[in-house]
Amino acid sequence: GAGVSQTPSNKVTEKGKYVELRCDPISGHTALYWYRQSLGQGPEFLIYFQGTGAADDSGLPNDRFFAVRPEGSVSTLKIQRTERGDSAVYLCASSQPLGGGKADTQYFGPGTRLTVL
Amino acid sequence: AQSVSQHNHHVILSEAASLELGCNYSYGGTVNLFWYVQYPGQHLQLLLKYFSGDPLVKGIKGFEAEFIKSKFSFNLRKPSVQWSDTAEYFCAVGSGNTGKLIFGQGTTLQVKP
Numbered sequence: 055g056a057g058v059s060q061t062p063s064n065k066v067t068e069k070g071k072y073v074e075l076r077c078d079p080i081s082g083h084t085a086l087y088w089y090r091q092s093l094g095q096g097p098e099f100l101i102y103f104q105g106t107g108a109a110d111d112s113g114l115p116n117d118r119f120f121a122v123r124p125e126g127s128v129s130t131l132k133i134q135r136t137e138r139g140d141s142a143v144y145l146c147a148s149s150q151p152l153g154g155g156k157a158d159t160q161y162f163g164p165g166t167r168l169t170v171l
Numbered sequence: 172a173q174s175v176s177q178h179n180h181h182v183i184l185s186e187a188a189s190l191e192l193g194c195n196y197s198y199g200g201t202v203n204l205f206w207y208v209q210y211p212g213q214h215l216q217l218l219l220k221y222f223s224g225d226p227l228v229k230g231i232k233g234f235e236a237e238f239i240k241s242k243f244s245f246n247l248r249k250p251s252v253q254w255s256d257t258a259e260y261f262c263a264v265g266s267g268n269t270g271k272l273i274f275g276q277g278t279t280l281q282v283k284p
Contacts, residue, residue, distance in 0.1 A: 085270060096175075096261050096274030097215070110269045145215070149270060160272060162207075162215040 058163035060146050066169045067136055075131040075166045079148030086129050087160060088121055089145040097145055103129060104151075136170045143167050173198045175264055177275035184252050185283050192247040192278050194262035203265035204245040205272065206236055210258045218260075221245065232256070254284045 059078045067073050079086050084105050089097035099113040103123045111121075118136075123129040133140055147160035178193035196202065206218040219230025226238040236247045245262060259279050263272040 087271060089272075089274075094276070096263070096277050097272070099271045099273065102269050102271050104269075110271060113271070147215075158270065159205075159217050159220060160270070161217075164214045 058146055058148055058161055060144075060163040060166050062166060063164065064167045064169075066171065068171050069136060069138060071136050071170075073133050073136055073168065075133075075144050075168070077129045077131070077146030077148075077163060079127065079129070079146070080161055081127075082150075083148035083161075084126065084151045085149040085158070085160075086123060087147045087149075088129070088131050089147065091143045091145055091165070093142075100131070133168075136168075138170050141168055141170045173264060173266070173273045175262055175273050175275040177260075177262055177278050179278045180276070181279045181281070183281045183283065186254055187251045188282075190247070190249040190252045190256075190280070192260055192262075192280070194245045194247065194275060195243050196245065196262075196264045196273075197243065198264055198273075203270075204236075204238060205263040205265060206230065206234070206245075206247050207261045207263060207274075208258050209261070215261070218247070252280075252282050254282045256280060257282045 061076045086103040088100040091097045101121050102110040106126045118134045121131045143165040145165045147162045149158040149160045174197045176195045204221040207215045208218045209215050218234050219228050221228045221238045229235045234249050259277050261277045262275040
């Protein structure tokens with residue numbers, strides 16, 4: 055595709071429910087990142103995939119959060135037992151393969167706005 | 172731990188005024204530095220980046236930034252702003268190993284016509 059796409063664009067759920075957020079990266083980008091942006095703040099790193107594997111999940115706030123990328127392309131961020139504090143915009147970004155320790159440009163999607171009531 | 176600090180949270184300028192947005196980072200290793208912009212209703216997009224070489228980097232739409240290693244700074248500048256520059260600006264540092272970005276809290280720029 056032309057850019058990173060994310061679905062849904064908006065998700066409203068009730069406290070305690072389970073949600074899945076989807077990210078479709080730019081074709082050929084093997085690196086995929088999830089970030090969370092709360093109101094008035096910059097994006098906060100959650101997890102990084104290189105191919106199918108999660109190479110760095112140090113940003114996941116707790117074990118209610120999980121992400122997968124089974125075929126090395128589309129990724130799904132899963133949140134169990136949602137809490138009101140999970141309300142935020144969830145951003146996905148992708149980039150070209152890293153080489154020589156260089157962090158290449160990340161291209162961001164439009165985000166999914168999650169509201170937990 | 173790595174951190175990024177943006178000094179100005181909200182800046183209001185008139186058209187044609189000069190702009191400088193401050194960014195300081197805390198990181199002990201080799202840094203890759205970025206400025207991203209988010210225009211109203213749009214997603215984050217790259218303004219410019221620094222990996223190595225000339226510490227003065229030029230980006231899109233007339234923006235530039237200077238990496239000053241001794242000051243741990245990467246300030247964004249534009250000589251003459253336009254109304255269309257109204258947006259939120261984020262400074263970020265990239266980790267060399269994974270590429271994950273650490274963002275500052277952002278600066279909202281409002282340009283009055």
